[in-house]
Amino acid sequence: MKHHTLLASALIGVVASARSMTPMATISAARLLGRSTPGRLALLDRPLFRLGALVLGAGELFGDKMKTAPDRTVFLGLLARVMSAGIAGAALAPRGREPSGAVAAIATAVPLAYVGLDIRKNAMQRIGQTRSGLMEDALIVAAGVAIVALAVSSKSRS
Structure with a gap:
């Protein structure tokens, strides 16, 4: 799938707004499965x-x-979101547009962290911390996996 926009980068910023480490975890999982990201990022090729x-x-x-x-x-928490969103946003950006992808992801993640916190606090009052957290986890992990799956390609096609 060819990507010419920064949509995947912005969307991974949404994921980072709720779970700071999920963007990097989903990209790392994709790399372990032999997928490559559109943007170059040598950091993702280090096994550790x-x-x-x-x-x-x-x-x-x-x-x-x-x-x-x-x-x-x-x-x-915001620092972790900035770092993770930036790295993931760059990795999912079109080749040569990695800095723009990082900016798009960070610009999405930071303000939405505040919105998400408000939503989560309201949910916690209604259904509790654990249930609201599990529901948010399911939504955010599924979104992260879907975004990364659509943005990456197999190494044999790259």
């Missing part, structure tokens, strides 16, 4: 980075349900 991204992605899904989990808009 791929494993770390997968572990952090899984850990975040568990940690989010803890009563002591910080809001996604605290400084470190």
Whole structure:
């Protein structure tokens, strides 16, 4: 699938707004399955980075349900979103447009983190932290997988 727009980059920013590590985990999983991203990013070809991204992605899904989990808009939460969205946005951008892809993803992730936090807090009041978190996880992980699956190609076709 040819991509000439930054749509995949912006959409992965939506994912990063809710789960900071999911964009990198889904891209790492795709790379492990032999897929390549449109944008060049040597970082994704390092096995230790791929494993770390997968572990952090899984850990975040568990940690989010803890009563002591910080809001996604605290400084470190936003920093993680900026970094993950930037890396993932660059990887999903068309070749040669990686910086623009990073900017598109970050510009989507940061403001939507605030919107998502408000939605999540309302859901927590209604159905609790764990149930609302599991529902958000299912939606965000599915979105991340779908976005990455549509944006990547098999290495044999690249």
